[in-house]
Amino acid sequence: MVSKPDKSILDYKKDIFRAEVTKAAISLKVSIPVIKFWSHYENHFNKGERAHIHIEKGIICIAEQELEIMTEEDIRTTATHEVSHLHHLNHGPEFQYTQGNLELTNWERPSGTVGALPEGYIRQKEKDNTKSKPIKYKCNLCGKKVETKKCGYCEYYFCENHLRAKPAGLPKFTSTNPKDLAFMEEFHKEGGHPCIPFVTHWIKKEKKESERYGIALDKFLSKGKNIKTRDLSKSIHISMHENEDFTDPQDIDEEIPKYKDKKIKKSRKPIFWLFLIIGLMLLIFFVVKYNLFNNKLDNSESKEMSDIAFSEINNIRQENSINKLRYDFNSYNLAITIAEKFYLSNSYTISKSELISLSIKCSVDNPSLLSTKLENLTKSDFDLMVLGWTTKEIFTEKTFNNTFNEGALGCYKESCVLILH
Numbered sequence: 001m002v003s004k005p006d007k008s009i010l011d012y013k014k015d016i017f018r019a020e021v022t023k024a025a026i027s028l029k030v031s032i033p034v035i036k037f038w039s040h041y042e043n044h045f046n047k048g049e050r051a052h053i054h055i056e057k058g059i060i061c062i063a064e065q066e067l068e069i070m071t072e073e074d075i076r077t078t079a080t081h082e083v084s085h086l087h088h089l090n091h092g093p094e095f096q097y098t099q100g101n102l103e104l105t106n107w108e109r110p111s112g113t114v115g116a117l118p119e120g121y122i123r124q125k126e127k128d129n130t131k132s133k134p135i136k137y138k139c140n141l142c143g144k145k146v147e148t149k150k151c152g153y154c155e156y157y158f159c160e161n162h163l164r165a166k167p168a169g170l171p172k173f174t175s176t177n178p179k180d181l182a183f184m185e186e187f188h189k190e191g192g193h194p195c196i197p198f199v200t201h202w203i204k205k206e207k208k209e210s211e212r213y214g215i216a217l218d219k220f221l222s223k224g225k226n227i228k229t230r231d232l233s234k235s236i237h238i239s240m241h242e243n244e245d246f247t248d249p250q251d252i253d254e255e256i257p258k259y260k261d262k263k264i265k266k267s268r269k270p271i272f273w274l275f276l277i278i279g280l281m282l283l284i285f286f287v288v289k290y291n292l293f294n295n296k297l298d299n300s301e302s303k304e305m306s307d308i309a310f311s312e313i314n315n316i317r318q319e320n321s322i323n324k325l326r327y328d329f330n331s332y333n334l335a336i337t338i339a340e341k342f343y344l345s346n347s348y349t350i351s352k353s354e355l356i357s358l359s360i361k362c363s364v365d366n367p368s369l370l371s372t373k374l375e376n377l378t379k380s381d382f383d384l385m386v387l388g389w390t391t392k393e394i395f396t397e398k399t400f401n402n403t404f405n406e407g408a409l410g411c412y413k414e415s416c417v418l419i420l421h
Contacts, residue, residue, distance in 0.1 A: 013067050013075060020079035021060060024102045030086045033058045037067070053082040055089070076103065093167040093183065093199040100196060141193045153197040165195035167202045174347055176373040179206055182394040184349070209392055216391045220383070302377050302411045309382045310409040313399060313418075316390045320400060328406040331419040334362040335369075335410030342371060343415035368398055370418040377414065385416060 018035055025032040036059055038044060044061065045052070050070070051062035060082050070078065080102040088095035138145045139159040148157035153165050171184040186202075307327075314324045337358055342348050348371050359367050370389055374381045389395045398404070404420040411417075 010064060010068055013070065013072075016072060017062065017067065017075050017079055020076050021083060023105075024080045024083035025086075027102055027105050028083060028087060028098070030083070031058060033060045033083065033086070035059075036061050038063050041065075051078050051082055053085050055085060090170065090172055092169045092171065092180075093202055096168050096196050097199045097203065151193070151195060153201065154195045156193075158193055161191045162193045164192035165198040165201075166192040167199050168194040168196045169199075173349055176348060178388060178392070179210075181348070181372070182206065182392070185394050188349075209394075213388065213391050216387060217384075220387055305377065305379065305382050306409045306411045306416065308379075309386050309416075310407075310418075312383075312386050313390065313409070316386075317400065322400055322402055323405065325407045325420070326405060328364075328408050328419075328421075330363045331367070331406060331421065332408035332410050334359060334364050334367060335408055335417040335419045336412055337362065338369065338371070338419075339410055339412035339415040339417040342373075342417070343412050348373065348415075364419065364421055367419050367421045368401075368404070369420070370395055370398055372416055374411075374414045374416060377411075389418065 014037060021035060022032050033053065034057075038061060041063060045063055049063075050066040051060060053060045062078070067075070080099050084095055084099040084102060087098055138157075139148055139162055140156045141158055141162045144159055146159050148159055149163050150157050151163065151165055166186055166189070167183060171187045172180045173184065175181070175184075310325075310327065318324055338350060338355075341350070350369075355367065355369070359365070372385055372388070374385060389399050398420055399418075401420070407418065407420040409416065409418045
């Protein structure tokens with residue numbers, strides 16, 4: 001039971017929580033959620049959970065036991081956290097950015113404080129003029145005592161391996177949205193540190209890339225409208241009259257002697273049959289090889305469309321002065337295997353150990369991959385996939401990499417995987 005003095009403190013904290021939820025909801029321009037205070041858990045809260053929100057009902061539930069031990073700062077953080085879920089379901093970079101803005105907006109100077117500067121205060125400009133030396137202490141992420149450098153966003157110190165800033169939060173692992181895929185790619189990169197202030201820079205960078213993608217898409221769509229078929233009759237007419245010494249084709253045929261040598265005709269027959277036999281042997285060889293290693297290609301694999309898309313990627317690589325990728329059957333087999341796995345599991349992630357295991361089975365050394373899910377199996381969808389892989393920086397790091405010499409593109413239904421090595 002809660003005693004009377006404790007109950008008055010609890011009521012005070014409830015009022016603070018209500019006020020912070022109201023401020024946060026007004027700042028986000030959403031309806032103010034209903035708050036329900038639970039006197040006991042009753043299997044309603046997960047282990048270690050302070051509060052949660054029912055978005056469909058607009059109700060925030062918070063345990064009184066947790067509220068009793070929370071400070072005013074904890075109450076403000078919990079209130080802004082739950083209200084931020086009305087805009088973002090997951091704890092991605094956009095969620096962190098929204099909650100951070102809410103905390104700054106709702107912050108108030110404690111009563112009884114004045115705006116006087118402390119002794120020894122140095123203005124920011126004077127600080128910037130002083131030369132800052134790298135601090136030899138320890139990395140704020142791994143704790144190693146090595147020479148560290150300061151992050152330009154959060155201003156914490158990290159070792160060389162963890163100095164690179166990464167957006168904070170967890171990605172949407174099952175999403176096929178290009179933004180979520182880019183965030184997931186950054187999340188899986190080795191090294192770096194999660195940096196909340198970096199999220200603002202990340203969002204601006206993604207916005208610029210989406211604008212660049214939109215411009216490239218407009219050019220791509222307008223290019224098809226402006227193509228004019230060449231008038232062959234006019235070109236032939238001009239070429240015929242540019243040369244004054246033009247001779248009628250009938251006259252040329254009459255001038256060429258027609259040799260009729262029976263020996264020559266007889267010698268062509270064995271050559272014809274030889275080429276025919278070699279062609280049949282090659283056809284049988286490729287059919288057998290294809291059935292053994294690709295498990296009898298069926299209608300679920302868009303082989304023709306994927307080959308066209310792969311050749312378009314090669315054309316764009318050559319336009320950017322990058323070597324052309326050689327088509328590799330083993331890489332295609334690996335791409336189809338991974339694409340089928342992605343499609344059946346509805347998850348577009350693969351562990352490093354599983355990738356190594358599959359690449360060994362398919363005889364592919366050190367592969368790197370790109371994956372996406374198409375809306376439909378149409379030419380325009382494949383073109384948009386190629387456009388995204390060759391314009392967005394997160395993908396061009398692989399598609400425009402000079403170290404890759406071989407590869408293949410394979411699609412299992414709407415799931416497509418590009419293998420490079």
